[in-house]
Amino acid sequence: MHINTxxxxxxxxxxxLxxxxxxxxxxMPVQRYLAGKKLDDAxxxxxxxxxx
Known part of the structure; x- marks a missing residue:
């Protein structure tokens, strides 16, 4: 595996993400973020x- 840093x-x-x-x-917060849902501050x- 090569990673282009x-x-x-x-x-x-x-x-x-x-x-x-x-x-x-x-x-779940990452899934919600990627789905374009509104997230609270936390x-x-x-x-x-x-x-x-």
Whole structure:
């Protein structure tokens, strides 16, 4: 497996989460975020943590 780190560092949080959930379902807040649903502040904070 080859990882292009230069390319990966340019991904936005949405792209990181979208690619992550291709391999795993991801937690419910991430699923809701990717579905375009409104998140409360706590959920958004959690999603941001997952993306990092």
């Amino acid at each position: 230069a390319e990966a560092k340019q991904w936005c949080d949405h792209e990181v 979208k690619r992550w959930t291709r391999l795993f379902n991801g937690p 959920e958004q904070c959690r999603v941001d943590e997952y993306a990092q």
